[in-house]
Amino acid sequence: MRGLSWKGAILLGLLMVPAVVVADTDGMSADERAEKLAEQQKKQTQTRTEGLSGEAASIVERLATDDWQAINDVVEELEALAAPETLPVLQALSDRRLYFDEQGRVLIEDPATGEYSDAITGETVEVASENLSQPTLTNAIRRGIRPLIGQLQLFSDDVATRRAGAEELADRPRPEMLGRLKELRAEESNPEVLRLLNIAIARLQLDASDSEERLEAVEVIADVRSARMKSELESLLETDAQGDPVEPDAAVREAARDAIEAIEERQSTARFLSDLVYGLSMGSVLLLAALGLAIIFGLMRVINMAHGELLMIGAYTTFIVQNLFALMAPQWFSFYLLAAIPAAFVVTALVGILMERGVIRFLYARPLETLLATWGISLILMQTTRVIFGAQNVRMASPEWFSGSVQLMQGVSLSTSRVGVIAFAFFVVALVWFVMNRTRLGLEVRAVMQNREMAAALGVSANRVDMWTFGAGAGVAGLGGVALSQIVNVGPELGQNYIVDSFMVVVLGGVGNILGSVFSALGLGVFSKFLEPVAGAVLAKILLFVAIIVFIQWRPQGIFALKGRAGDDD
Incomplete structure (x- = not known):
């Protein structure tokens, strides 16, 4: 011994x-992980503009108010303008990082550094936080901002950003976006983003008055086998109080049945x-x-x-x-x-x-x-x-390359x-x-x-x-x-x-x-x-x-x- x-x-x-x-x-590793997380978030979310001019600048300037009706009007105008350079402003407004000071300047707070930048010029601004106010947001305004942010994200060169935008629009598309979504679909090369765009377009076309458009939408849903659209397809097979089908076109109903079977087969x-x-x-x-x-x-x-x-x-x-x-x-x-x-x-x-x-x-x-x-x-x-x-249990930190998930197929992912x-x-x-x-x-x-x-x-x-x-x-x-x-x-x-x-x-x-x-x-x-x-x-x-x-x-x-x-x- x-x-x-x-x-x-x-x-x-x-x-x-x-x-x-x-x-x-343990504290050091936590700080490092927090810094890495902040860097990843900055890649996903823009925090400041590169500078606005023309009509976009004049519209954004009017966000320096606490009148919710005026803010709603600004959001509608930005939606009609659809300028990709306004994305950081809308993201800051949605995340409650948009402020205005006594001089009427619209400012964006950087979540990583806490600094403020001018939403119009993009320059860093030294300002006391107690002198800042925030635009008033209502639930209706927030609901209107989300699909608009998704639409603008589709113009990004980053695939992850485009995927996030397409994911939002696949759940909450706006009818007035249909034409632009079709244009973006024609230019998209990433298969996952393309699949989500097809879902968004099909969701809008299901409400079309033309039966050919509805049939096309159902066929697209059957092709991508989107489980999120299953309830909409099932609604096409319902009957009204008199027992008549809600969907008048028999071809659309038959296609809806086939699509539901395809979705259930993929889910299984x-x-x-x-x-x-x-x-x-x-x-x-x-x-x-x-x-x-x-x-x-x-x-x-x-x-x-x-x-x-x-x-x-x-x-x-x-x-x-x-x-x-x-x-x-x-x-x-x-x-x-x-x-x-x-x-x-x-x-x-x-x-x-x-x-x-x-x-x-x-x-x-x-x-x-x-x-x-x-x-x-x-x-x-x-x-x-x-x-x-x-x-007590000790704290373990998985390396960055050992985190996340691997998607085997649609609906199947593993850490x-x-x-x-x-x-x-x-x-x-x-x-x-x-x-x-x-x-x-x-x-x-x-x-x-x-x-x-x-x-x-x-x-x-x-x-x-x-x-x-x-x-x-x-x-x-x-x-x-x-x-x-x-x-x-x-x-x-x-x-x-x-x-x-x-x-x-x-x-x-x-x-x-x-x-x-x-x-x-x-x-x-x-x-x-x-x-x-x-x-x-x-x-x-x-x-x-x-x-x-x-x-x-x-x-x-x-x-x-x-x-x-x-x-x-x-």
Whole structure:
């Protein structure tokens, strides 16, 4: 044990780093994230004009009033003018960032800096906020501003801005905009913006007096399969008090029925794909949580009740790396997650080696004592974490490239973190497979686990293999903690939520079989996701356990039985 004391000191030092820096680094990372968010908002929303002239300037000047009727007249004139350069003024008016001073100047407040700029000239203005007044807005004016802003956003060179404008008009188009929307549709090249423009135009044409226009609108809706238009299509199939169809044209009604069927078919496909992908992401989380246990319990037959705490240590190591990057290398903060992967593996592997050398090596072939010992270790690790980090969850910041969402198709999107966890899970599986099947360590591990005496006779040190195997399993659990830190709350009890499910995955897949763990984890995730909407979360969990019990009764060795002497011994 004397040779291991320096490792324990290093581990304790690593764990105590955030106790000193957490307050400062957490604030720094929050400030950096706020600055990045402000920069993104500035890209999406213009905050000042480049200068107005002519008719646009004379109209905007009249916003320096608290007469709501006068402001309503100005908005109507700006709508008729449709000048893209007035977009910042209208956005500021809608966001309550438009002011006027005693001299009658119309000013725009920059939300990021708090500075004021002249809405006409675009120049920065020094003015006391107590000397400013705001134009009076009513709900009717706000409702009129939103589609006008959407229309002007369509003139932007930025695709995201045009998409935001088209999204607004797809929900609230104005009849007087129909001609201009058609012109913009002819010039649009982005498919998503084009789809939203088609929806806006079709929404307006559904109210046209010409049946040909209504039929064209219904066909467009069927082509884009817009779920937001389903209620409008259903209204075309209604009847009045006398039982006559609301829509007089039979061709339009038939087209509406076909469009509703197409929309429902897309919705059904979208729900299926969404549940499938989300179920795979849930299964990937289970796989990452169980993969280390598949090595420790599956190959070594050690009932490690502290496996959940190894996940927790991996997550807290990620937290430490995050704080160190925020403190020492803020310019590289976005890459802290990549550095946390090897760090978490090394730290948890060292903890696993300490557990194996200090306690577990004396308890091989004594499963009950191993269970009690590792349960005690789990309590020690949890309490130590509470002492160092506190009982509350710690704050984790996902890197910018690991945030947001990925749209698979219309109506189906998945958070980037979930997609990343799926990819990371398969990376870890490939890594474990390579180590176990293409390295000398893997060969020795498989030899010792299948026939310990024969491996020793061939010169393999069983004690050394036990140590490295347990360390590798603990390190893989630490990698699972890195992934979990990005999608769940990181706290002292993080591992307790996954210990039962981890054992369930390993036993169902086949004890000692990595491929079986992959199939069982992904299968359980998908099965749970499809069952929960039908039976509810609690009943779905019960049915899942019942199904596993029945399956184990039928196939005690799991999905994939272990081959060789170890399998025969079972």
